[in-house]
Amino acid sequence: MAQTKTRSVPQPIRKRPKQLPFPLNLYQSAIGRKWVMAVSGIVLLGFVVTHMIGNLHLYEGPLEIHEYAETLRNLGTDIIPRTWLLWGVRLLLIVAFVVHIHSAYSLKEMGRKANTRANYADGNKKYAASQDFIAANYASRTMRWTGPIILLYLVFHLADLTWGWLSEDWHLGDPYNNVVVSMGNIGVALIYIVANVALAIHIFHGTWSLFQSLGINNPKFNQARKILASSLAGLVLVGNLSFPIAVQTGLIDQDNCEAPCGLTAVEAEEGHE
Amino acid sequence: MIGELRSRTPDGPIDEKWESHKFNMKLVNPANKRKFEIIVVGTGLAGASAAATLGELGYKVKAFTYHDSPRRAHSIAAQGGINGAKNYQNDGDSVHRLFYDTVKGGDYRSRESNVHRLAEVSLNIIDQCVGQGVPFAREYGGLLDNRSFGGAQVSRTFYARGQTGQQLLLGAYSALMRQVSAGTVELHTRSEMLDLIVHEGTAQGIVVRDLITGDIRSHTAHAVVLATGGYGNVYYLSTNAMMCNVTAGWRAHRRGALFANPCYTQIHPTCIPASDEFQSKLTLMSESLRNDGRIWVPREHDEVRSASDVPNIDRYYYLEEKYPSFGNLVPRDVASRNAKTVVDQGLGVGDLKNGVYLDFADAIARDGEDSIRERYGNLFQMYERITGEDPYKTPMRIYPATHYTMGGMWVDYELMSNVPGLFVVGEANFSDHGANRLGASALMQGLADGYFVLPYTIGNYLAPLLGQDPLSENDATCGNVVNEVAERTQKWLSINGTRSVDWFHRELGKLVWNYIGMERDKNGLEKALSEIPALREEFQKDVRVLGSGDSLNSSLEKVGRVADFFELAELKARDALEREESCGGHFRTESQTPEGEALRDDENFAHVAAWEWGGSSDTSILHKEELEFEHVPLTQRSYK
Amino acid sequence: MENTMTLTLKVWRQNGPTETGRFETYKVDDISPDMSFLEMFDVLNESLINSGEEPIEVASDCREGICGTCGCMINGRAHGPEKATATCQLHMRKFKDGDTIVVEPWQAASFPVIKDLVVDRSPLDRIIEAGGYITVPTGSAPDANLIPVPKDAADTAFDAAACIGCGACVAACPNSAAQLFTSAKVQHLNLLPQGQAERWSRTEDMVETMEEYFGSCTNHGECHEACPKEIPLDFIAYTNRDYVKSKRKNRKLLGQIS
Missing domain, CATH: 1.20.58.100 (Fumarate reductase/succinate dehydrogenase flavoprotein-like, C-terminal domain)
Structure with missing residues (x-):
């Protein structure tokens, strides 16, 4: 008897890619991308934490924060020309940022494809009954929102304080002044606060998650991972939020300027002598 | 009409029969194996192990299951363990002792030669399963642990927590999937066998319905192997899965295969009683509970006090009273029958008065709740999930339920039915358990048939067919x-x-x-x-x-x-x-x-009752295969 | 039975993989709290048959939580509200009289609906086929006690092997990833000495087959909560580690051992 009806069977939703040479082939798989995301996340996390700690110089005064900035530029000058190492670090951060974003985007895309369903009008929702999430916490489910928020914030932050596109009072080499001018505006301060809350949420899930992705796991320290994640997120949150708040409350203020206002810290230093 | 039933048991001393038979059987040349097609119906322990092994040997195998995956077969639900005469515990076990216990446990209604072979290959089964990665329980030294099971006098049962069947089936399933990926086994899921094709007196194929498309078509092969399990669901309520059925075997029976000893059914004493009319199945709890639980019912018909308020004097510990030496550990059938007796007398407990108490209060008082939790934690949890009662506080309610069927398709020593080319393995055949099955022997028999017996014996049938093509699916018979x-x-x-x-x-x-x-x-x-x-x-x-x-x-x-x-x-x-x-x-x-x-x-x-279909359900014809007991003397059981 | 319940069920009905589905609302009376969730469906189906309506297809077999056949989303939770419990072991005492229960099939692109609440989970078998075994042809295994396995290793392997393949992890996952299933299967064998020879090829093959059919894990942990056997997330981490290692191995020179 000839078979009259053939049964349809689920087909792959993704073609297995042709293997590139190691280590590029790692990036061809989702697990490899998670690994890349975790490693780049560690780099970025390291940046966020040192950046926050460095910024604490703000509390010491304009000269100190200026000197700190100079120290960064002078890193490694014993061996290589000035600012080269700093640029190296910046390059590393840019690369980390790009792969972090690309891997996140492509993983989410894989998940979206695997969820494709024709039945409900609302294509984003997996189930009609609102899905009762238990483990997937707010942080983990909002990574795709906190991520873009952080990206936008980063662009804003660079334009605001690094490139000085947003204010005429911005002066190259006077970070103290620039911070006061920028965050003195209540709107800007709010942007900083919102963005840093998002950053902390992102760091919370990211830190817990990176151990999982890298496979450095042990039931013995699973509890410690949660503690580490929340303390890191908390540390960054408290540190970074303190700056706009301090500016708004006047703790960091032009009054603290030892130099005449409107001069850059460099000029002030020179004038002082 | 069928002539005299020939078991084709080889001659010679009992412990040499299998060895010499293996030597005497015809072999299929490795290069020729791919010319033979074999159909295996069912992918439980017996079916999956048979299909995998036949595939490894190089036969072209088609495996059929009505489940969505081979791993769902009901072998997966077996809890207790699997026997193997390894004597790792140095307590005097041997192939002969396992053989002896099995014949005696089957109440002298099984074929000695088959049982001895089963005991022999039990050794290889354990090796095979461990090799596949079955995570059997181990001692701290890393060696395998054993326990005594079902009243056996030696510790020969290998186990994987309370999920031995699951782990063994996953092992067989993985072996099967390996062959599927190697291309030697063609797997047909959600395909139910609804008839057997017998052509010129031999089994040459099956008719299958695709459960998704409804397509009905034939598949043909040089031989057909049924591994389709038992018929316990004839009772509606049993510990079998919802879909377990007798159809494959029964359809073969209607095409001429003999059905042996259909009246042999094992009733398991420790199941959770039905809660209402719509109860769909019964859940078994490991028999090991009887090691520490005491079974009783109230002495009075209209007892209204809750279990813990009934004083000792008003409790009827019927097993302990009737069988002082074995007490609560009497064999399954004795425990079951006595439960029925007291419930029939109206002494049953629970809302429907359909159970007896299995009480752990004394054990908890003696050993502490923690040690009871360690021993039976999973089972207590399962009980509470189903009944909503906490067995640490109130006694469990239990009642017997149909569990295993010893009867099945009649097969000879080579596991072939009276229809040439039709082989039957596992619970679906009648062969090894006689009138009653020892605890932890079902898994052993399924795997023995599938891994170590059928793959040899089927060659003996196939060898002379070399050069013949399987029946065309366009043939009129199909x-x-x-x-x-x-x-x-x-x-x-x-x-x-x-x-x-x-x-x-x-x-x-x-x-x-x-x-x-x-x-x-x-x-x-x-x-x-x-x-x-x-x-x-x-x-x-x-x-x-x-x-x-x-x-x-x-x-x-x-x-x-x-x-x-x-x-x-x-x-x-x-x-x-x-x-x-x-x-x-x-x-x-x-x-x-x-x-x-x-x-x-x-x-x-002392015979096997093998029934032939006589054209309608009231004209069945009885054939007898006389049983001889040369090695295990016939004695009357007593558990007093 | 005194305290029976009346419930409203909103059940997904769909005639075939390519058909459009819809929710149907049913009222069921006289539900005893001792009934299992599936027995409640039996009651509903019996009354549907009596009134000439086609019964709802809902998969189940062993009804003791081990075969993995059953499973649906119950009020947005895979296998329903009780933790570590498959649908068949869920009992009606977990619901209240008058409740409305929404029942849906598992959803994932690789789990097409066959009919009503029944889905096709065969991609899980494809993952096993890719390497979820130890190559030990029948008869070739050495004596069972030849290789001692540390008790802890055997126990951990068992924790992984307890997976029943129901697909709840995929259903619950916001990405429809099959990471928990695959990792359980990979680690069961990778943790045992018997599984070492094929450790790296197994990990690579199974993970890559998984990625053909399913989404990618983003460490939500929903799968573990939905799992009737509570398979730990750690196995996912172990598999991530093994996978990256497997890519690094030059097996020709080193053999498979780590």
Whole structure:
């Protein structure tokens, strides 16, 4: 008897890619991308934490924060020309940022494809009954929102304080002044606060998650991972939020300027002598 | 007509039979194996292990299962363990002792030569499973742990927590999937065998319905292997899975294969009693609970106090009173029958008065709650999940339920039925357990047949067929059978009666449980023989199956299975009526010792009752295979 | 039975993989709290048949939580509200009289609906086929006690092997990833000495087959909460580690051992 009806069977939703040479082939798989995301996340996390700690110089005064900035530029000058190492670090951060974003985007895309369903009008929702999430916490489910928020914030932050596109009072080499001018505006301060809350949420899930992705796991320290994640997120949150708040409350203020206002810290230093 | 039944047991001393038979059997040259096609129906322990092994040998195998994946077969639910005569515990176990225990445990109604072979290959099974990565329990030194099971005097049971069946099946399933990926096994899931194709006197194929598309078609091969499990669901309520059925075997029976000892059923004493009419299945709890639990019922019919308030003097510890030396650890059939006796007397407990207490209060007082939790934590949790009662505080309620069927298709020493080319393995055949099965032996038999017996013996049948192609699927025989199946399927859809399939199944189950359950007598069996056909007639006129035949339709799947259960139930009653003795799981009230023990009649009934389909359900013809016991002396059991 | 319940069920009905589905609302009376969730469906189906309506297809087999056949989304939770419990072991006492229960099939692109609440989970078998075994042809295994396995290793392997393959992890996952299933299967064998020879090829093959059919894990942990056997998330981490290692191995020179 000839078979009259053939049964349809689920087909792959993704073609297995042709293997590139190691280590590029790692990036061809989702697990490899998670690994890349975790490693780049560690780099970025390291940046966020040192950046926050460095910024604490703000509390010491304009000269100190200026000197700190100079120290960064002078890193490694014993061996290589000035600012080269700093640029190296910046390059590393840019690369980390790009792969972090690309891997996140492509993983989410894989998940979206695997969820494709024709039945409900609302294509984003997996189930009609609102899905009762238990483990997937707010942080983990909002990574795709906190991520873009952080990206936008980063662009804003660079334009605001690094490139000085947003204010005429911005002066190259006077970070103290620039911070006061920028965050003195209540709107800007709010942007900083919102963005840093998002950053902390992102760091919370990211830190817990990176151990999982890298496979450095042990039931013995699973509890410690949660503690580490929340303390890191908390540390960054408290540190970074303190700056706009301090500016708004006047703790960091032009009054603290030892130099005449409107001069850059460099000029002030020179004038002082 | 079938001539004398020949078991084809080889000659020679019992411990050399298998060895010499393996040497004497014809072999298929490795290069020729790929020229042979074999159909394996069922992918439980026996089926998956057989299909995998045959594939490894190089045969072209087609495996069929009605599940969505081979891993779902009901072997997966076995809890206890698997026997193996390894003697790792140095407590005096041996192949001979396992053989001896199995023959005795089967109450002298099994074939000695088969049982000895089973005990022999039990050693290889353990090796094989460990090699596959089955995570058996281990000692701190890293070596395998064993426990004594079901009252055995030696510790020979290997186990993987309470999920031994699951782990063994996953092992066999992984071996099967390896062959699927190697291309030697073609796997057909959600495909149910609905008939056997017998051409020129030999089994050459099957007819299968695709459960998703409804497509009915034939598959042909040089040989057909049935590994389709037991028929416990004829009772409606049993510990079997919802889909377990007898259809494959029964259809083979209607095509000429003999059905042996249908009356042998094992009733397991420690199951959770039904809570209401809509109970769909019963859940078994490991027998190990009887090691620490004490079984009792109130002495008074109208006891209203809660269990813990009933003082000792008003409690009837019936097993301890009747069997002082074994107490709560009497064999399964004895424990089951006694539970029935007290419940029938109206002493049952629970809302429906359909259970007996299994009480851990004394054990908890003696060993502490923690140590009881360590031993039985999982089981207590399971009990609480199902009943909502906490067994640490109130005693468990238990009642016997159908668990395993020792009867099945008649097979010879080579596991081939009387229809040449039709092999039957695992619970589906009748071969190794006699009238009762020892604990932890079912898994052993399934894997023995599939891994180590059938792959050898099937070669002996296939070798002379070299050069012959399998029957063409366009052959008229195939077409006829396919048409018959299609008509049958269509018939069910066209009746459009008033009652659901489940309703009839439940009613049938009640009849079978009441008349062919734990205790049988002439009167009841004769009643069964008149009431079952009456109900069947109603069923055929009044069953309602909705929907169509060309998509997933579980009522349609079920109606055919229940129809076959009806015919089987009748044969079961007939077989029980014919066997005017008690043995193992078959207890005729007319035949008991003064203490109420099963009393065998070796003079007249030391035989296998193999039934031939006579054209209708009331014309079955009995054939007898006489059993001889040379190595295990016939003795009467006593657990006093 | 005194305290029976009346419930409203909103059940997903769909005739076939390519058909459009819809929710149907049913009222069921006289539900005893001792009934299992599936027995409640039996009652509903019986009444549907009696009133001439086609019964709802809902998969189940062993009904003791081990075969993995059953499973649906119950009020947005895979296998329903009780933790570590498959649908068949869920009992009605977990619901209240008058409740409305929404029942849906598992959803994932690789789990097409066959009919009503029944889905096709065969991609899980494809993952096993890719390497979820130890190559030990029948008869070739050495004596079972030849290789001691540390008890802890055997126990951990068992924790992984307890997976029943029901697909709840995929259903619950916001990405429809099959990471928990695959990792359980990979680690069961990778943790045992018997599984070392094929450790790296197994990990690579199974993970890559998984990625053909399913989404990618983003460490939500929903799968573990939905799992009737409570398979730990750690196995996912172990598999991530093994996968990256497997890519690094030059097996020709080093053999498979780590």
